Amino acid sequence: MEIDDIHRKDKTDNDEKDSCANLKKSIPLLKELFHIHYKVGEGTFSSVFLATLKSSNKHSHKKFALKHLIPTCHPERIERELQCLQQMGGKDHIVSIDLCLRNHGSVVFVMPYMRHDKFSEYVKDMTAEEAKDYMKALLTAVRRVHQFNIIHRDLKPSNFLYNRTNRKYLLVDFGLAQQCTEYNVKNLKKVTDEEKQKTEIQSMKRKRSNENNLSFQLNSNTAKNNTDNKCNCFEKPKVCTLCLTKPQQTAPRAGTPGFRAPEVLLKHPSQTSAIDIWACGVMMLCILSGTQVFFRSPDDCTALAEITTIFGSHKVQQCAEKLGKKIIFSENLPGIDIMSLCLKLRKRNRSMTHDRENSICKVPNIEYPKEAYQLLNKLLDLNYETRITAEQALSHPFLSS
Template sequence: MESNNLSRNDETDNDAKDSCANLKKSIPLINELFHVHCKIGKGTFSSVYLATLKSSNSPVHKKYALKHLIPTCHPDRIERELQCLQQMGGKDHIVGVELCLRNQGSIVFVMPYMRHDKFSEYVKDMTVEELKDYMRALLSAVRRVHQFNIIHRDVKPSNFLYDRTNKKYLLVDFGLAQQCSEYNAENLETMIGINERKTEIQSMKRKRSENLSFQSNSNITRNNVDSKCYCFGKPKVCVLCLTKPSQTAPRAGTPGFRAPEVLLKYPSQTLAIDIWACGVMMLCILSGTQVFFRSPDDCTALAEITTIFGSHKVQKCAQKLGKKVIFSENLPGIDIMSLCLKLRKRNKSMMHDRENSTCKVLPNSQYPMEAYHLLRKLLDLDYKTRITADQALSHPFLSS
């Protein structure tokens, strides 16, 4: 067993060395400017490396995070991320960019590095004051992003770095960021409704023409034209539904942190999806749970949300978005404060059982009612009434 573990470690070290070598090879200027030490992060669209300047005369070398984007990234995506870092970075706990290097299809963002703790190390034992500071920093960063009418789209613990010792915070990774639509929800709904109605009328005209050619019974033609969709909930799809255009909606984001309007594929998504993600992070802390929603797909994610809020509220939310959700049974929902207290007690008990008497004694944090009130505002199913970042910062829990 020991030899197997050693071989795995050797393979990991070799992969890390090869990765650093490939980075230097893809952009030769990096080797001239930086000492690249190791890979510190990897995502779907990029890898991040720790580096220091070669020419620095200071005894304490400043550390940098080199974000190497995969060559297949779309140019618009790269440009949008770079603009976000340049325009809003460096203030209100948002990462900035100091240099951008490019060689052919390879691009690297050079950003200041910040040491940070893992979410799993502090999610279970945050004090009330620490939670306040954490949420103030997170919502301040999100508020600044929203002031530029930008949706971050990937707010989550691993993208909000926290240095617990020095009380520093940093919102990173704008790879999925996008400009909020210039059309509000009502306008877009009207446009979609008009387009769908036009398509429906056109399909009816085509169908009438076909029926006139192949059928002599005019009553059948009239019934087909005036017919409504009755395939809903049945194992078939009617002609009217087949002729409607498919509805597309942005789905970018991390599973477990997607807002209801994203899960329901609502096309007009707003800044409020970042607020929902902030709420999920606060829910993790209040419940002492590292990953609260463990959904592998959107349907499961919607089911998990339903177990908390109840089927009636989720159906009401879907109805406001022009969607319809059917459940096999009615779920009443549960009180979110009671749930958090129960989970925190269970997690604390599990830690004692696992480590016996040598385990770390967790602080007996009794979060006030205002904390759970803010949580409910952040996790409002209706994106139109969901609290904004600015309003959240003025909430009694954070303003006191």
């Protein structure tokens, strides 16, 4: 081991000790109840530690995961996650909660710990039977979440733990979960009409105000264009006054890049449990293609571009139109057969592994039935209204046979 590696290891060990010490300091009762060993995970809003009870039998040593939420977490978010764990946890592969501790601004959830494998260690060599069991467990957990009218909003491999040896699964992290609020088309149209009417009233007021302004009289031609109901900046490198007066559209966009559904990327206000189904589809796409991270998008625009390369520009434009949006592409891109794409990527991964190791390829040549790709297409339906549900997916021939 080189000197730099030794220093790096020492620094990591010191950081681990500091993290455990800070956790005990934030909630003193923890050091009375648990042996806190080390940090096993860290996210944007929390850190997870491995712990065992001090009073437990020496031969049992039941392990617990202590999820320490950052002090800046909103109380409503903490309450919502706690309610999810209490109401849904403990059944259908959903993590349960044993205890919740709070001291001033610090909150810790005490949950059962399950040893799990990394997604990168099994995604390239899952057999058809193993992939079937994995997706069945995932969709079973998602079905239970949706039965409570809840959207998980952050489904991804690191939040669906898998113990490959014991074939155990656990859906975790409900920090971004939200109540599902579905708007009907009439209400959406009503909101749109009200916003349009409000914009027209604001434009008329601005026109009357500007007519009394001397400076406006010197620029009457410009003002006439700005108060016109027709947008003048479409496809131009500028933003007209009419567009600036429109209320900014806001829509939930929580989730991890690469797993966000089209309706999230397009900022559609009516987001349903279908966004979880899309994330399940991306996870299945990773498995069938043998690719650890399929979409590597750093932002929403790039994410839409990546989706377009698979489904084609025409289908993405149709999807956007149904959501009241418009997308313009510099060129028309054809769609790709998803089964052919997965087979090509899996073949590429095998050849890359073979070349790198310069020996017998360790990635097996696995064949999945056509029913698997049929289910994948239904999970990755661009239209959230026709996208398959978790209940329907579990009845699909690939999972029910």
